[in-house]
Amino acid sequence: MEKIAITGLGIVSPSGLDKRKFWANVSHGRSAVEKITRFDASLYASHIAGHVHELDAYSNVSSRLLKKIDLFSHMALVASELSLQDAKIDLTKENLERVGIFMGNAIGGWLYAETELRDLYLEGREGVSPFMASAWFPAAPQGQVSIHYGIKGYSKTIVSDRASSLMAIGYAAKNLIRDRNDFILAGGMEAPVTPYALLCCNTSGMLTHNNANPHTAYKPFDKNRDGFAIAEGAGILILEGQDRVKKRNAHVYANIIGFGTTTDAVNRIEPAVDGVQLAKAIRMALDDAQLDPSQIDYICADGAATQIGDVSETRAIKQVFNSHSKKIPVTAPKAVFGNMLGACGALDVAMTILAMEHSMVPPTINLTTPDPECDLDYCANKAQSKNIKNALIINRGRGGINAVLVLQKT
Amino acid sequence: MSIDNKTSTDLENKVKDIFQKVLDIKPEEIVPGAKLDESLGIDSTELVEISVVLKKTFNVPLADNEIKKSHSFNDIVAMLKSKGAN
Numbered sequence: 001m002e003k004i005a006i007t008g009l010g011i012v013s014p015s016g017l018d019k020r021k022f023w024a025n026v027s028h029g030r031s032a033v034e035k036i037t038r039f040d041a042s043l044y045a046s047h048i049a050g051h052v053h054e055l056d057a058y059s060n061v062s063s064r065l066l067k068k069i070d071l072f073s074h075m076a077l078v079a080s081e082l083s084l085q086d087a088k089i090d091l092t093k094e095n096l097e098r099v100g101i102f103m104g105n106a107i108g109g110w111l112y113a114e115t116e117l118r119d120l121y122l123e124g125r126e127g128v129s130p131f132m133a134s135a136w137f138p139a140a141p142q143g144q145v146s147i148h149y150g151i152k153g154y155s156k157t158i159v160s161d162r163a164s165s166l167m168a169i170g171y172a173a174k175n176l177i178r179d180r181n182d183f184i185l186a187g188g189m190e191a192p193v194t195p196y197a198l199l200c201c202n203t204s205g206m207l208t209h210n211n212a213n214p215h216t217a218y219k220p221f222d223k224n225r226d227g228f229a230i231a232e233g234a235g236i237l238i239l240e241g242q243d244r245v246k247k248r249n250a251h252v253y254a255n256i257i258g259f260g261t262t263t264d265a266v267n268r269i270e271p272a273v274d275g276v277q278l279a280k281a282i283r284m285a286l287d288d289a290q291l292d293p294s295q296i297d298y299i300c301a302d303g304a305a306t307q308i309g310d311v312s313e314t315r316a317i318k319q320v321f322n323s324h325s326k327k328i329p330v331t332a333p334k335a336v337f338g339n340m341l342g343a344c345g346a347l348d349v350a351m352t353i354l355a356m357e358h359s360m361v362p363p364t365i366n367l368t369t370p371d372p373e374c375d376l377d378y379c380a381n382k383a384q385s386k387n388i389k390n391a392l393i394i395n396r397g398r399g400g401i402n403a404v405l406v407l408q409k410t
Numbered sequence: 411m412s413i414d415n416k417t418s419t420d421l422e423n424k425v426k427d428i429f430q431k432v433l434d435i436k437p438e439e440i441v442p443g444a445k446l447d448e449s450l451g452i453d454s455t456e457l458v459e460i461s462v463v464l465k466k467t468f469n470v471p472l473a474d475n476e477i478k479k480s481h482s483f484n485d486i487v488a489m490l491k492s493k494g495a496n
Contacts (some may be wrong), residue, residue: 066436126462
């Protein structure tokens with residue numbers, strides 16, 4: 001595919017909002033997963049999560065607007081502003097009819113919705129905020145960012161569970177190639193630390209129950225894993241075509257050069273054990289990038305830390321990369337702050353870009369007991385130095401949604 | 411006495427308090443003749459929210475969408491007055 005440049009990063013995460021701080025925490029493997037304190041979650045089988053603590057310090061959203069929107073839209077607004085600043089884009093000088101917004105999330109804005117639904121049953125229809133209808137639904141962040149900046153170009157919200165934001169980024173890149181937009185704010189946001197959203201996540205059976213040890217509970221590819229810990233956050237990237245980047249002499253972190261997606265079609269929750277459809281998505285992305293598997297230097301794994309998830313992901317990588325698979329670092333740095341569900345793809349792209357910039361592979365933390373069925377180099381517990389030219393990012397949604405993106409350093 | 415005479419009545423002050431509490435609009439922003447949409451940036455959903463609070467606070471009958479006949483702060487105060495609010 002034609003190369004699409006990434007020129008701005010906006011990160012809102014439990015490991016920090018400033019990209020330097022974020023990278024320092026991720027590359028050093030400092031866990032930000034902790035006990036949930038927003039509400040009494042002690043009766044939930046999994047009650048640990050990554051929380052965003054510094055949002056207000058970075059936010060210029062008015063208190064009047066905050067009453068009308070959910071946390072996931074607030075995080076999207078802050079991440080969007082950070083990404084535009086990082087890309088040095090002045091929207092007053094842009095044709096807003098040609099700017100787009102592509103965003104993904106898995107569950108919508110339940111912090112707002114739950115409170116209002118409670119009031120509906122306790123107080124009747126007049127107990128419900130009229131903003132409920134426009135605050136909770138998955139496209140709300142796209143709408144709020146659009147209204148905030150007056151952005152009027154072709155835009156979309158994609159809901160594909162944990163693959164949502166990687167898909168949003170992939171489809172945004174394809175859209176730029178079709179010349180529908182001048183540039184796009186692409187990424188995702190998720191706010192799952194709420195009573196009902198946490199319940200939904202728990203019933204999937206994919207969350208860790210190791211509540212006594214929040215920092216070490218999320219352990220991708222470890223034999224003693226028992227699922228992931230959830231996290232809240234947002235990641236927004238600025239994507240632009242090459243002509244525009246040259247014209248404005250913009251700094252390019254990396255280019256998106258390939259995208260592939262497939263589905264497993266076997267189960268409501270789990271992916272297919274054989275990894276065949278994920279392998280197909282990886283091949284699609286490599287073909288799109290016109291790269292041979294041997295040219296990939298780095299893989300950012302989905303790293304669900306479930307038995308079927310980790311084993312099938314490992315199998316898919318081995319099917320595509322064959323003997324080369326053991327030479328490529330395969331890391332799941334999201335274990336540091338938790339799995340941001342629909343937003344995790346955007347953060348995986350951000351971490352991959354920072355890994356390229358620092359020539360360093362961030363670690364998969366908490367991997368102390370290797371699983372014989374997971375026998376790749378997962379960069380266990382300690383960052384590794386490595387020049388990274390081509391990187392591949394894997395995200396997988398519940399029920400076997402596979403999304404793969406290929407990045408190339410400039 | 412109306413808001414145009416620069417001396418607010420109790421009813422006007424109470425409505426201003428509600429605007430501040432519900433919408434974060436400060437009393438000093440509500441100048442005489444302030445239009446709900448143009449001057450105060452109030453959208454249709456905010457009007458619904460205000461309507462519910464006014465109905466409860468003053469215990470007056472207010473049908474769904476009735477508040478949409480009001481275009482200014484003064485209109486709202488006058489409508490409440492006509493319904494016996496004080």
